[in-house]
Amino acid sequence: MNFHIMTLFPDMVIDAMHTSIIGRAEEKGIISVKAHNIRDYTLDKHKKVDDYPYGGGAGMLMQAQPIYDCYKAVRDEIINNARTTEDTYMRVIYVTPQGELFNQKKAVELSKEKNLVFLCGHYEGVDERVLEEIVTDHISIGDYVLTGGELPAMVIIDAVSRLVEGVLSNDESAGTESHSDGLLEYPQYSRPEEWNGRRVPEVLLSGHHANIEKWRMEQAVERTKSRRPDMYEKYLKNK
């Protein structure tokens, strides 16, 4: 799976994405993450990429031309590297607080794609015309406003890539964690059996697998009910 990030700050995303589990998956050739500097595509002789909004208002807008030319270069690269028609499929995601809220279900859906292209906005926004021309999905990572789209793009890439086959090892498997079945995960404990006067729940030391499973399920339900009543309501409905 290939991720392309169109940004004015390529260093910010590349350093972060080339470490840890994502970096390991890149080395194995399972995923690739590439940043494309929008500024490299401006036709302005001063390398300008922003301008004042028509009609007035605060701040500057990112202009359409450099973004569109950057997008065309990314699209050509995807097409040139494709071996089958399916390899040419791409979604262009504009990360914006005005988008659909990102969640685990969306992560699963996106993990089935071949190519995801992210547009990271800055300043006060982006000229609407280029959004109409290239964007297939508008996604927000939460109801708050960040200074740019780089962090949201990285959040989405991290959540999506760990669902791609082969990225996590068996021990790190994505099957039983929080949100995978509509419940938060049960509490976990490691050695020692007693720490700071707190003992590991007896059932986990019993070796009785059926009882352990039952206890974990009860804990997951209880935890979801108290910490995320909204998720618990949905869980009851879908049960």
Ligand code: ADE
């Ligand atoms: N850009 C700025 N804030 C954002 C958010 N909450 N989600 C996605 N993109 C953003």
